[in-house]
Amino acid sequence: MIPFDLTYHRPSSISEAVQLFEQIQKQGKTPLYYNGGTEIITLSRLNLVFADAVIDIKHIPECRVLDRKQNELTLGAALSLTTIEEANPFPLLAKAASEVADHTARNQITLGGNVCGQIFYRETVLPLLLADCDVVIAGKSGLRQHSIHEVFDQHIRLEPGEFLVQIKVDPIYTTMPHIHIKRRKQGNVGYPLVTVSMIKKERDLRVAFSGVCPFPFRSQAVEEQLNARHLPIETRIVRALQQLPEPILDDVEGSAEYRLFVLKNILTDMLIALEEG
Amino acid sequence: MIRAPKCEMTLMVNGEKHSIVARQADTLLFVLRNYLGLTGSKPGCLNGDCGACTVLIDGTPIKSCMILAIETIGKSITTIEGLHDAPIQRAFVEQFAFQCGYCTPGFIMNAHALTEHRPDADDETIRKWLESNICRCTSYREIEQAVKSVLAEGQKQE
Ligand SMILES: Cc1cc2nc3c(=O)[nH]c(=O)nc-3n(C[C@H](O)[C@H](O)[C@H](O)COP(=O)(O)OP(=O)(O)OC[C@H]3O[C@@H](n4cnc5c(N)ncnc54)[C@H](O)[C@@H]3O)c2cc1C
Ligand code: FES
Ligand code: FES
Numbered sequence: 001m002i003p004f005d006l007t008y009h010r011p012s013s014i015s016e017a018v019q020l021f022e023q024i025q026k027q028g029k030t031p032l033y034y035n036g037g038t039e040i041i042t043l044s045r046l047n048l049v050f051a052d053a054v055i056d057i058k059h060i061p062e063c064r065v066l067d068r069k070q071n072e073l074t075l076g077a078a079l080s081l082t083t084i085e086e087a088n089p090f091p092l093l094a095k096a097a098s099e100v101a102d103h104t105a106r107n108q109i110t111l112g113g114n115v116c117g118q119i120f121y122r123e124t125v126l127p128l129l130l131a132d133c134d135v136v137i138a139g140k141s142g143l144r145q146h147s148i149h150e151v152f153d154q155h156i157r158l159e160p161g162e163f164l165v166q167i168k169v170d171p172i173y174t175t176m177p178h179i180h181i182k183r184r185k186q187g188n189v190g191y192p193l194v195t196v197s198m199i200k201k202e203r204d205l206r207v208a209f210s211g212v213c214p215f216p217f218r219s220q221a222v223e224e225q226l227n228a229r230h231l232p233i234e235t236r237i238v239r240a241l242q243q244l245p246e247p248i249l250d251d252v253e254g255s256a257e258y259r260l261f262v263l264k265n266i267l268t269d270m271l272i273a274l275e276e277g
Numbered sequence: 278m279i280r281a282p283k284c285e286m287t288l289m290v291n292g293e294k295h296s297i298v299a300r301q302a303d304t305l306l307f308v309l310r311n312y313l314g315l316t317g318s319k320p321g322c323l324n325g326d327c328g329a330c331t332v333l334i335d336g337t338p339i340k341s342c343m344i345l346a347i348e349t350i351g352k353s354i355t356t357i358e359g360l361h362d363a364p365i366q367r368a369f370v371e372q373f374a375f376q377c378g379y380c381t382p383g384f385i386m387n388a389h390a391l392t393e394h395r396p397d398a399d400d401e402t403i404r405k406w407l408e409s410n411i412c413r414c415t416s417y418r419e420i421e422q423a424v425k426s427v428l429a430e431g432q433k434q435e
Binding site for chain 2 (some may be wrong): 001002004006041045054056098101104105108188190
């Protein structure tokens with residue numbers, strides 16, 4: 001139950017969506033782009049989200065694209081996580097998507113919603129950071145395309161009125177050796193204690209984390225330590241974990257000490273599998 | 278340009294058209310129960326976690342507490358009231374797949390979609406789909422058996 005009134009808008013094009021956002025804002029009201037809607041609805045109930053108007057972007061054709069070209073994979077921001085899971089155009093992303101929430105919820109949760117949402121796990125971002133993907137963003141001055149690293153730092157950095165339209169992935173990343181491990185406090189659904197994604201590009205390992213800090217991240221400093229192959233695996237992991245961008249989360253999902261313990265084990269398994277594999 | 282917070286919407290539920298005037302902010306679950314009197318879909322957590330509110334939208338299981346009614350205009354909604362002696366309903370009875378029954382409509386809608394869309398579902402797929410629903414009475418084993426019995430019956434007939 002949303003405890004306030006709002007109006008619902010369903011634009012059929014990118015320009016219509018952007019114009020609607022601007023017009024509503026000019027009236028002194030708060031618009032919000034609306035994708036799967038699951039976060040907007042559930043957080044409104046807790047008074048953690050407010051909007052006078054929601055602009056549903058799921059019916060914009062560009063947001064629904066799933067296109068595999070030889071030199072580019074395009075994923076629309078409104079694709080549901082189960083669509084990505086079933087089509088499996090990028091196995092590491094499909095694996096990460098398949099571990100978010102539960103199957104029915106994933107029929108609704110979208111890729112763009114998971115990347116742009118305020119719930120801080122944003123687990124599908126991990127493969128996207130590892131694949132150095134590009135993001136296509138719509139705003140008042142049309143479309144702009146950037147490396148995800150220019151736009152995503154802990155969370156997506158969009159200008160007011162902008163929204164994420166598509167993600168573009170170089171297909172070379174879709175066939176690299178990879179591992180994705182999600183550990184929960186209990187059970188097989190829901191938020192992670194920690195999640196780690198790793199790929200091997202030629203000899204180098206790339207790694208990204210969720211549930212370790214209150215934002216998902218990939219860190220060059222962590223990767224440098226993990227790739228210091230002249231050292232034993234245990235030393236590399238200890239040094240890598242000294243490079244985390246913030247102290248490890250300590251919350252109801254798990255203590256910092258427990259997360260560190262789990263993280264060390266995951267990284268050990270991953271390094272052994274990918275370096276020997 | 279901003280429309281009134283309440284508006285008329287026509288929803289297609291269980292094969293019938295229903296025109297109502299509801300808040301644009303109303304969830305589908307609220308509208309089904311409070312405007313259409315279809316109380317089979319249950320409110321549980323209202324947070325996307327328990328699955329008691331699951332309905333089918335164009336055949337896909339969706340948690341109706343997490344979707345706006347207005348979003349479903351033009352789509353076909355099926356609630357537990359729209360199933361009539363479906364194989365999964367009979368299987369739930371035969372396998373004793375409930376105790377208090379509060380979770381049952383949600384489980385049945387999800388399991389019905391599974392048996393319709395994935396007649397060849399393996400154990401892993403069944404587990405994955407059923408994880409979307411919670412049963413406080415822990416009838417999980419019997420629910421799984423009910424699903425498997427419908428799938429086995431379907432495979433026998435092929
Ligand atoms: C039951 C449940 C379980 C969950 N479990 C997990 C989990 O295990 N792991 C995990 O990572 N997350 C989890 N989440 C969080 C979920 O992935 C996010 O809440 C996500 O935002 C939901 O996607 P949506 O499409 O429904 O987003 P919406 O509710 O539509 O939008 C969420 C926010 O993102 C913005 N937004 C959406 N799309 C765009 C876009 N294209 N451009 C710009 N802004 C946009 C909206 O304006 C809004 O602020 C869970 C959520 C629920 C409800
Ligand atoms: S009431 Fe909808 S998931 Fe619990
Ligand atoms: S039968 Fe009681 S909650 Fe499932």
